[in-house]
Amino acid sequence: MSGRWQGSTRRDELPADWPAIRAAVLERDRHRCRWLEGGRYCARWANQVDHIRPGNDHSPTNLQALCADHHAIKSSREGNAAPRVSRWRPTERHPGLL
Numbered sequence: 001m002s003g004r005w006q007g008s009t010r011r012d013e014l015p016a017d018w019p020a021i022r023a024a025v026l027e028r029d030r031h032r033c034r035w036l037e038g039g040r041y042c043a044r045w046a047n048q049v050d051h052i053r054p055g056n057d058h059s060p061t062n063l064q065a066l067c068a069d070h071h072a073i074k075s076s077r078e079g080n081a082a083p084r085v086s087r088w089r090p091t092e093r094h095p096g097l098l
């Protein structure tokens with residue numbers, strides 16, 4: 001009905017060469033998730049690039065590779081004016097399977 005759910009392509013003023021920056025960060029981090037929890041890196045396959053400190057600093061030192069799950073978690077923690085991500089579920093389990 002309303003257009004409120006059409007925000008999936010919204011970006012916070014990413015630079016024109018963002019695709020190149022993003023690729024370089026993923027390469028630098030070897031596509032490993034840099035999410036640190038309990039003293040260990042998640043290290044799962046990362047295909048997202050996260051701003052360590054939210055804002056318009058797109059330098060490599062402020063960017064890190066994250067897996068889709070952790071990028072969603074971090075984005076929701078930061079607010080990002082996107083409350084819709086709070087209900088994001090990485091896997092669906094059907095109780096009847098076990």
Ligand SMILES: [Zn+2]
Nearest residue numbers: 033042067070
């Ligand atoms: Zn991760």
